[in-house]
Amino acid sequence: MLARDVYLHLIGTDGNDILTSGSxxxxxxxxNGDDTLNAGQGNDKVTGGAGxxxxxxxxxxxxxxxxxxxxxxxxxFGEGITKDDITITQEADGFVYIRINNTTDVVKFTQASxxxxxxxxxxxxxDNSHSRIDANVIxxxxxxxxxxxxxxxxxxxxxxxxxxxxxxxxxxGGIDARNNIxxxxxxxxxxxxxxxxxxxxxxxxxx
Numbered sequence: 001m002l003a004r005d006v007y008l009h010l011i012g013t014d015g016n017d018i019l020t021s022g023s024x025x026x027x028x029x030x031x032n033g034d035d036t037l038n039a040g041q042g043n044d045k046v047t048g049g050a051g052x053x054x055x056x057x058x059x060x061x062x063x064x065x066x067x068x069x070x071x072x073x074x075x076x077f078g079e080g081i082t083k084d085d086i087t088i089t090q091e092a093d094g095f096v097y098i099r100i101n102n103t104t105d106v107v108k109f110t111q112a113s114x115x116x117x118x119x120x121x122x123x124x125x126x127d128n129s130h131s132r133i134d135a136n137v138i139x140x141x142x143x144x145x146x147x148x149x150x151x152x153x154x155x156x157x158x159x160x161x162x163x164x165x166x167x168x169x170x171x172x173g174g175i176d177a178r179n180n181i182x183x184x185x186x187x188x189x190x191x192x193x194x195x196x197x198x199x200x201x202x203x204x205x206x207x
Contacts, residue, residue: 012049
């Protein structure tokens, strides 16, 4: 007999639900209403549906995929996770990834299909160490350039994740920002680099 895949699938009501699961592969659907979803540890998928929903992610929870484009939704990071602990990138698969530095924990979500907004509208932190981060700030920090010779000056503060691709690029990171810059192929000049992911031909200058 072949083993069958087993996972927990929780579905909420039309009211304001609190859905919580444990470890393993879980799927949580909030339905209508203003729901709070905590999928726990494991490789999980959640959707709040209509309403203003909150997704909770704690240190050690593993991988969480958020599928939502309705309402005004927030992602809450639990104790031990601060603004300085996260890195936000957008990758070739179209997902936005929020990784917890020095761990394997990651939250991923897409942009809403018909708008330039994200599947979540803001991020905030349980210890109140930082004010919340709105979606427009997250979008502004995600910069992907072309295969040609690009010139870019990034946002002056926050976190800038810049993927330059090919070409002889000139990229200046924000003075007060965390600048994670991938220079891509060819000869690039990178200024204000906190974390350089670049070829050996690139010139990197830290402010």
